[in-house]
Amino acid sequence: MSKYDISVDEMxxxxxxxxxxxxxxxxxxxxxxxxxDMLVRPASRxxxxxxxxxxxxxxxxxxxxxxxxxxxxxxxxxxxxRYRVQDEYLFLGLVDGEVAxxxxxxxxxxxxGMSYHTMTLKRGARVGAQLFAAKMEYHxxxxxxxxxxxxxxxxxxxxxxxxxxxLESRPECPHELGGVPTFVLTRxxxxxxxxxxxxxxxxxxxxxxxxxxVAHMPxxxxx
Amino acid sequence: xxxxxxVGVGHTKFGKSTxxxxxxxxxxxLQAMDDxxxxxxxxxxxxxxxxxxxxxxxVSRISGAASAVVDALNIRPAGAETVENGPxxxxxxxxxxxxxxxxxxxxxxxxxxxxxxxxxSGWEGTDFVATMLHPVAEYxxxxxxxxxxxxYTRLCMDKFGVESKDLxxxxxxxxxxxxxxxxxxxxxxxxxxxxxxxxYINATNPLVxxxxxxxxxCPVSDGAxxxxxxAKDKQEEFGFGDKKFVRIAGIASATxxxxxxNREVPTxxxxxxxxxxxxxxxxxxxxxxxxxxxxxxxxxxxxxxEAEEVGFFPRGEGHLAVRRxxxxxxxxxxxxxxxxxxxxxxxxxxxxxxxxVELVKQLRGEATDRQxxxxxxxxxxxxxxxxxxxxxxxxxxx
Amino acid sequence: MEQMYAYKCKKCGKLHHPRYIVCQNPDCDGREFxxxxxxxxxxxxxWTRVYNLPEGYMQPWLNFGIVEFENGVRATGQIGFDDGxxxxxELVSTVGVVRTRRILYKETIDxxxxxxxxxxx
Numbered sequence: 147m148s149k150y151d152i153s154v155d156e157m158x159x160x161x162x163x164x165x166x167x168x169x170x171x172x173x174x175x176x177x178x179x180x181x182x183d184m185l186v187r188p189a190s191r192x193x194x195x196x197x198x199x200x201x202x203x204x205x206x207x208x209x210x211x212x213x214x215x216x217x218x219x220x221x222x223x224x225x226x227x228r229y230r231v232q233d234e235y236l237f238l239g240l241v242d243g244e245v246a247x248x249x250x251x252x253x254x255x256x257x258x259g260m261s262y263h264t265m266t267l268k269r270g271a272r273v274g275a276q277l278f279a280a281k282m283e284y285h286x287x288x289x290x291x292x293x294x295x296x297x298x299x300x301x302x303x304x305x306x307x308x309x310x311x312x313l314e315s316r317p318e319c320p321h322e323l324g325g326v327p328t329f330v331l332t333r334x335x336x337x338x339x340x341x342x343x344x345x346x347x348x349x350x351x352x353x354x355x356x357x358x359x360v361a362h363m364p365x366x367x368x369x
Numbered sequence: 370x371x372x373x374x375x376v377g378v379g380h381t382k383f384g385k386s387t388x389x390x391x392x393x394x395x396x397x398x399l400q401a402m403d404d405x406x407x408x409x410x411x412x413x414x415x416x417x418x419x420x421x422x423x424x425x426x427x428v429s430r431i432s433g434a435a436s437a438v439v440d441a442l443n444i445r446p447a448g449a450e451t452v453e454n455g456p457x458x459x460x461x462x463x464x465x466x467x468x469x470x471x472x473x474x475x476x477x478x479x480x481x482x483x484x485x486x487x488x489x490s491g492w493e494g495t496d497f498v499a500t501m502l503h504p505v506a507e508y509x510x511x512x513x514x515x516x517x518x519x520x521y522t523r524l525c526m527d528k529f530g531v532e533s534k535d536l537x538x539x540x541x542x543x544x545x546x547x548x549x550x551x552x553x554x555x556x557x558x559x560x561x562x563x564x565x566x567x568x569y570i571n572a573t574n575p576l577v578x579x580x581x582x583x584x585x586x587c588p589v590s591d592g593a594x595x596x597x598x599x600a601k602d603k604q605e606e607f608g609f610g611d612k613k614f615v616r617i618a619g620i621a622s623a624t625x626x627x628x629x630x631n632r633e634v635p636t637x638x639x640x641x642x643x644x645x646x647x648x649x650x651x652x653x654x655x656x657x658x659x660x661x662x663x664x665x666x667x668x669x670x671x672x673x674x675e676a677e678e679v680g681f682f683p684r685g686e687g688h689l690a691v692r693r694x695x696x697x698x699x700x701x702x703x704x705x706x707x708x709x710x711x712x713x714x715x716x717x718x719x720x721x722x723x724x725x726v727e728l729v730k731q732l733r734g735e736a737t738d739r740q741x742x743x744x745x746x747x748x749x750x751x752x753x754x755x756x757x758x759x760x761x762x763x764x765x766x767x
Numbered sequence: 768m769e770q771m772y773a774y775k776c777k778k779c780g781k782l783h784h785p786r787y788i789v790c791q792n793p794d795c796d797g798r799e800f801x802x803x804x805x806x807x808x809x810x811x812x813x814w815t816r817v818y819n820l821p822e823g824y825m826q827p828w829l830n831f832g833i834v835e836f837e838n839g840v841r842a843t844g845q846i847g848f849d850d851g852x853x854x855x856x857e858l859v860s861t862v863g864v865v866r867t868r869r870i871l872y873k874e875t876i877d878x879x880x881x882x883x884x885x886x887x888x
Contacts, residue, residue: 177563177573179583276572305492310818310827339827345572496821506785507843509880510865511824512817516831519815527813527854579816628785630833630841635812 148195150227163232166253169288171237174280174346175354180271182241185350185358186280189236189248191227193361197236197248198223200363201265211300212265212369218323219263222250234262235284239277240358247273249281251294259285259294260322261331264303267367275306279344286336294331297321307331311339372601373470375764376612377405378726379481383554383592383714390429390485394420395441397593397719398481402442405597405609407477409443414607415597417448417475421462421482422718423455428497429485438481448475455501456667457622457753458482459594459721460760464620466598476603482723483593484716494589498717501754503628515586517629517755518668519578524636525670526580529685536585536669537565537574538691540711543666546698547708549738550727554590554714585669590714594723615729618746619652619763621645627757638671638678640759641750645679648748648761656680659763660744661731662702663724665752666709672696675750676704679761698739706731706739721751725762732766769862769881773840774800784840805842808888809834811856814846823869832885834858844883857888 152158173187189197197219204216225231231252239247246268251261261281266274285291296313298304307313313329321328379400386393398418401407407414420435431437435449454461459482466478486494495513502508502517525531541561547553564574564584574582598617599609623643626632633639649655656679664679666672673687681702682690695701707713707727710720728747730736746765753759774783776790778797783790784805790797814832830846845865846852865882869875 177569179573179575181557181559181563272572272575309825312827342571342576345569347569490822491819492822495819496823499821503785509882510831510843510845511820511829512831512843513819513821515819516815516817519817520813520831520833523813523815523854575818577817577819581815628843630812630843631791635833 148191150195162229165233166256168233168235168253171235171284171288172348173350173355174348175350176276176346178241178271178273178276182271183351183354184246184273184276185240185354186237186277186346187240187358189238189361193238194223194227194236196361196363197238197245198227200245201367203367204369207369210302210369214299215263215265219248219250219265222262235281237277237280237284238361239273240361241268243358243360243362244364245361246271247277249277251281251285253285253289253291257292259289259291261294261296262323267364267369269369275343276345278307279340280346282331282336283340283344286333292333295319295321296329296331297323297326311335311343371471371473372616373467373598374601374604374614374616375596375725375729376599376604376609376614377401377403377407377597378729379404379595380552380723380726381593382552383590383716383719385487386485386591390425390431390483390488391434391437391441393485393591393593394434394438394481394483397483397595398438398442398479401479401595401597405612407597407609413444413447414477415444415447415479417466417469417478418444419450419452419462419465419478419480421452421454421458421460421480421721422484423453423458424484424486424497424717425451427500428489444479454758454760455753456665456715456717457721457751457758457760458718459723460725460749460751460762461622461721461753463596463598463722463725463762464622464760467617467620470598470600476600477607478598479595480598480722481593481595482719482721484718485591486589486716487591491589506628506630513578514755515578515581515668518586518670519581520629521636522581522668522670525674528636529688531670531673531688533580533582534565535673535688535691537561539666539669539672540564540584542697543705543709543711546706546739547712550708550713553708553712554588554592555708555712559584581668581670587667587710587715590716592714592716592719592723594719594726596722596725596729613733613766615732615764615766617762618654618765619648619650620760621647621651622758622760623647625757627754629755636674638674638756638759640756641675641678641752641761644759644761645748645750648763652763652765654746654763658746659702659748661706661728661741661747662704663707663709663727663747663749664704665720665724665750666705666711667715667752669711671752672704672709675752679748679750698741703741706736706741721749721760724749724751725764728764732764771805771860771862771883772802773805773838775803777801782838782840784842805836805840806860807836809836809858809860809885811852811854811858811885812841813854814852832858834860834885842883844885847884847886858885859888861886
């Protein structure tokens, strides 16, 4: 029972968002270029709280925009924990139990998804690229949506998402993250690029699931 | 011709440098001097320094690197020149050192090769490396060095039957060797299944320049390596008498067309063949005399094709030899015992010197777990541009 | 409309691409060339799709190829389509913008550079 699990009286019920019903994301194993296996699976509420607290150390890390990304992720995860954001998900990329990266976003309605963030804690193994593809897989192949709205805070992000997926520029779409130029991954673009971008072994290997049953943050976050 | 040999070697750990570019060059230089017992200041015997680097000016923003090094190491008033020949800058610097001594103009030359490529982003690094290409016929299109490796690999696959798996086998061998090399950038074994299984190859071994994948090409590395050359007739006088004299028996370079499309036979590495032939001639040796080789494998396809062009295997059969394990340590002709550029790393200007340092270690019997038994003669091939300027070096203790 | 050229040695007639300073015929020392339009049908000798592009390129990938024209002249260029690229296929050359280069000098200029873009014949 965490401090965020408050009782739901009439007032609280008025403040909580409705849900369209999130389908479960089936875990998968992605062998990394570094030689290790990464398990991608949804985070539990406890793990969400752990990640939210664990990335506070990056609030002062300006390089590669980790400061703004961590600040926003903390707000998003807190919103999820306090039931103030509708249909948000958080997936973890885990290597031997350690969080290598995280991705989050939310389902706006049946057709549209809102991508929030991708944060890599284990750099140099394309963890971010794999996790981004995994969350797009969730929007399109699990939740059967038509399109996902995406913005980027860093040049790295822009190159990896906007350029590599050939995202459609739609500045008129008001992305929830501050009104910066929005780009859209449409179903057509997903179908075009997914063979190259989206990998994973399902069902996930038993030993990898076991090794990542209990998640922990890296002892020292070096980005 | 006056005999020239190596009495000292130095090599930084390749990877991400924690010190500035000049410091890295000096670290390698001092290691070579200490290895030989050469002194700085008034007791200095070095009368010439060559520094080989492609990006010293463009990337590291240091012009006149050799001049800076001479001062930093307190070996003024030695002559100093910085040498640029793309990725063959290192071996070119050694070649000039040999020429300086053989001609009688100098007696003791310090050669350092170095590069600080990780100072810029991967995309900028790709652009910097691409400046070797023809500005109008190639660079203008956005071609990169890996592009030409991809174009070339496809030709070799079509003509000789080289397969993707053959490239992966070479990478696995080089990673295995690098695990025994403490200065190697990457010291991690790679399992063949992991980088070839079609179920997840897009994750473990993504395409970079179709048909080349990530494990078919070298990483981006910082690093420096150095050798101290001395004339045989001065070895005793300069205080290096107790050091093993590893003689440079042959060193030669050759050029080919700048525009890759205009190569006479597209699958030929003519500059490799001609420079090796010239070096063999100078040394009075042939391919069968070579016990161990360092062949420039910026792209794994090059290790295979260079092995053929220098005469180790018949043309078009190098990949078959790889499948038979003939290029492993203990095999018929061990290639890239250092881990090659693939795993040891490829700081462009350092590579040519680094290859020679590895051969010296082999010929001195100092290569520990990667030692080739009884190695007496070694060959290094340093590939500049996309094969339009190649330097071949033969070292021997015979 | 931009045009690509082969360069014909005025002394011996050998065709070159790109422009050279000295005739590449080993038995000729010609230094003057005549511009001959280089265009039309060509054979694809080899090709690649490159995902890691240099700084400044805003595409997920680019296709490059080396072709040989009917007159024997070879050239490198971009391939303007994605599906069904095969070594040995017949292509036709077109000329288009292959790069926009930002020149920072006294004032910033975006210079468009033209080159070969090969299309299906």
